[in-house]
Amino acid sequence: xxxxxxxxxxxxxxxxxxxxxxxxxxxxxxxxxxxxxxxxxxxxxxxxxxxxxxxxxxxxxxxxxxxxxxxxxxxxxxxxxxxxxxxxxxxxxxxxxxxxxxxxxxxxxxxxxxxxxxxxxxxxxxxxxxxxxxxxxxxxxxxxxxxxxxxxxxxxxxxxxxxxxxxxxxxxxxxxxxxxxxxxxxxxxxxxxxxxxxxxxxxxxxxxxxxxxxxxxxxxxxxxxxxxxxxxxxxxxxxxxxxxxxxxxxxxxxxxxxxxxxxxxxxxxxxxxxxxxxxxxxxxxxxxxxxxxxxxxxxxxxxxxxxx
Amino acid sequence: xxxxxxxxxxxxxxxxxxxxxxxxxxxxxxxxxxxxxxxxxxxxxxxxxxxxxxxxxxxxxxxxxxxxxxxxxxxxxxxxxxxxxxxxxxxxxxxxxxxxxxxxxxxxxxxxxxxxxxxxxxxxxxxxxxxxxxxxxxxxxxxxxxxxxxxxxxxxxxxxxxxxxxxxxxxxxxxxxxxxxxxxxxxxxxxxxxxxxxxxxxxxxxxxxxxxxxxxxxxxxxxxxxxxxxxxxxxxxxxxxxxxxxxxxxxxxxxxxxxxxxxxxxxxxxxxxxxxxxxxxxxxxxxxxxxxxxxxxxxxxxxxxxxxxxxxxxxxxxxxxxxxxxxxxxxxxxxxxxxxxxxxxxxxxxxxxxxxxxxxxxxxxxxxxxxxxxxxxxxxxxxxxxxxxxxx
Amino acid sequence: xxxxxxxxxxxxxxxxxxxxxxxxxxxxxxxxxxxxxxxxxxxxxxxxxxxxxxxxxxxxxxxxxxxxxxxxxxxxxxxxxxxxxxxxxxxxxx
Numbered sequence: 001x002x003x004x005x006x007x008x009x010x011x012x013x014x015x016x017x018x019x020x021x022x023x024x025x026x027x028x029x030x031x032x033x034x035x036x037x038x039x040x041x042x043x044x045x046x047x048x049x050x051x052x053x054x055x056x057x058x059x060x061x062x063x064x065x066x067x068x069x070x071x072x073x074x075x076x077x078x079x080x081x082x083x084x085x086x087x088x089x090x091x092x093x094x095x096x097x098x099x100x101x102x103x104x105x106x107x108x109x110x111x112x113x114x115x116x117x118x119x120x121x122x123x124x125x126x127x128x129x130x131x132x133x134x135x136x137x138x139x140x141x142x143x144x145x146x147x148x149x150x151x152x153x154x155x156x157x158x159x160x161x162x163x164x165x166x167x168x169x170x171x172x173x174x175x176x177x178x179x180x181x182x183x184x185x186x187x188x189x190x191x192x193x194x195x196x197x198x199x200x201x202x203x204x205x206x207x208x209x210x211x212x213x214x215x216x217x218x219x220x221x222x223x224x225x226x227x228x229x230x231x232x233x234x235x236x237x238x239x240x241x242x243x244x245x246x247x248x249x250x251x252x253x254x255x256x257x258x259x260x261x262x263x264x265x266x267x268x269x270x271x272x273x274x275x276x277x278x279x280x281x282x283x284x285x286x287x288x289x290x291x292x293x294x295x296x297x298x299x300x301x302x303x304x305x306x307x308x
Numbered sequence: 309x310x311x312x313x314x315x316x317x318x319x320x321x322x323x324x325x326x327x328x329x330x331x332x333x334x335x336x337x338x339x340x341x342x343x344x345x346x347x348x349x350x351x352x353x354x355x356x357x358x359x360x361x362x363x364x365x366x367x368x369x370x371x372x373x374x375x376x377x378x379x380x381x382x383x384x385x386x387x388x389x390x391x392x393x394x395x396x397x398x399x400x401x402x403x404x405x406x407x408x409x410x411x412x413x414x415x416x417x418x419x420x421x422x423x424x425x426x427x428x429x430x431x432x433x434x435x436x437x438x439x440x441x442x443x444x445x446x447x448x449x450x451x452x453x454x455x456x457x458x459x460x461x462x463x464x465x466x467x468x469x470x471x472x473x474x475x476x477x478x479x480x481x482x483x484x485x486x487x488x489x490x491x492x493x494x495x496x497x498x499x500x501x502x503x504x505x506x507x508x509x510x511x512x513x514x515x516x517x518x519x520x521x522x523x524x525x526x527x528x529x530x531x532x533x534x535x536x537x538x539x540x541x542x543x544x545x546x547x548x549x550x551x552x553x554x555x556x557x558x559x560x561x562x563x564x565x566x567x568x569x570x571x572x573x574x575x576x577x578x579x580x581x582x583x584x585x586x587x588x589x590x591x592x593x594x595x596x597x598x599x600x601x602x603x604x605x606x607x608x609x610x611x612x613x614x615x616x617x618x619x620x621x622x623x624x625x626x627x628x629x630x631x632x633x634x635x636x637x638x639x640x641x642x643x644x645x646x647x648x649x650x651x652x653x654x655x656x657x658x659x660x661x662x663x664x665x666x667x668x669x670x671x672x673x674x675x676x677x678x679x680x681x682x683x684x685x686x687x688x689x690x691x692x693x694x695x696x697x698x699x700x
Numbered sequence: 701x702x703x704x705x706x707x708x709x710x711x712x713x714x715x716x717x718x719x720x721x722x723x724x725x726x727x728x729x730x731x732x733x734x735x736x737x738x739x740x741x742x743x744x745x746x747x748x749x750x751x752x753x754x755x756x757x758x759x760x761x762x763x764x765x766x767x768x769x770x771x772x773x774x775x776x777x778x779x780x781x782x783x784x785x786x787x788x789x790x791x792x793x794x
Binding site: 004005007009011013014015016017018019021022023024026027030031053054055056057058059060061062179182208214215216217218219220 | 703704705715717718719720721722723724725726727730745746747750751752753754755756758759763768770771773774775776777779780781789
């Protein structure tokens, strides 16, 4: 259990980068380096971070970073990990850092393949719920009702549940995170580093540009996502499901803040009808019923089978 | 101890990857390549090959995994065919743009729709623009030798480009033939440990392949072109050195047969060249001055070698196991382009044959030659592109 | 290979970009509002430091924040998150 003040002062995401003002993913990337240090290799597919680095001949990343094809993060990881193993350099942590597009849509095959092959790396999906790099088109991770440039009247389909999809791969560690809970994210990264196998962390990364809110509210937005129950912080470690603070207290519906407190602050939800909001409320309740069941050991689908 | 192995070209490709001390193989099965990866899986699991075989879930991932492994500092290998090669198309660009010395065996197979598992060169030829060096083999021995030569070539600091070693599906891939596999010590002496032009290194961090503006991009592309040009000379040097050490050489970029005084030269690629030699011998018995030249390396294209051949030859007949719809086979196009700036360019007749695995016999090639000779005597190529043995 | 090549000869064989502060130049020029810290109110909790998307806030020896105005984009996250409202966002003078 670390405190914010114990986090190292060194910066490996160098200032003067190209991220939008108030960029959630940028906050998370800074946290990643504070959690894992700089003896890591970062794999970055086409995503916002491709742009955030800045153009040749300069980069804002102070760790070795391999830019790779959009759908290919998982495959690149398998190759890099194998090479490091052959060179007896397994202590170098390999980290995939991909947006939601490169994870739940075009990138899902390579990620699924890497997980099935038990590739020893940490994969982080920083989810700003749209294709940010190309200007906010919808992705499979865009939530119901959200405006994007390709769903101007609001997306009709639900958000793909990527954490549970990854859990179904029976990998040793799956977690959700949010930069608004920096210590939680750092702890999860450090824990993941010590586990052998594929580790998947899905991070909700608020994006003022795509979600249409004032740039100053990025951290507040993430907090509200968690407090309303629209985003749950949990871990599935060796198939044992556990809710993290403050989500562990939100199984009780009464303790969850009304979803409107989150939705009305964002321009992308401006077109939600009362029907839509009712639907969203119902789905939140259904998701939390599922989390409640998963968290109770005896009936859990992810009950402990013994350490892998 | 050098051993003679009687095996299929696919298995031989596996032996070559083993002899080259490849450390990471990432591959996905596809007919008729499958037995390459099965052989390698067998070697790795028995422990006779000290490498890791990543059983990727698609060819696109296969190439990307090779890119990752090569960037992280080890020698890599993969193999594919037809649609697998097509699927990894964007990754081929990424590999050459990253200047990674990956070697890949391409077991040539026709493209669909409709499905065809039989050989033609459309798959690899349609990747000619991707910045990969391309070799085309005529027999199993050449497959082994070329893979070894390719690593030495690609890992040279004046090159640092990936290479495909192409071999026709079923004709070579599944045909047993004797191959001499030199002993490992001699191969190690010829092929030094893996070298690449850059590496992912936690002690020297860079962002690789990030955004490059118009201000810089062209120079990076020019460097690839330069490396391709460098490859021309180096391929010949390496082939000669290999010949001295191991007893097998292939004429560098172009393998010539009885071209010295030929009026007509048959230009072919791959196994067709062997049938062309038989046809040439028969025609020569009739007193016809015909020779054949096999384009062993299609990228970089052997412009100088063709121009040299055209110095005394009056005509070339190109036989393409390929068609670029809307024009002609690439061998025809590129041969013509090679002659275009000459004062007195030779006649060129283009023939399309053997698509989708249709057999091209020495008799067919004899017919092609006789037809071309007729045109040569009349001074005019009657049909610029002719499809051979086509059903009416 | 040179960090900022002046000729083709100085370029690497494939784009290798060097870690540089200010890869996009002085991004402080993006600002419309600038944050100012009231040190008398600041409790040195370091939340502004951890939440700055640009790493433009440095933690001093005593944990008080120092804002690098060359790179601060003026997003206002620091001001929004400061638990004691010690940071004000003021409009930049032209």
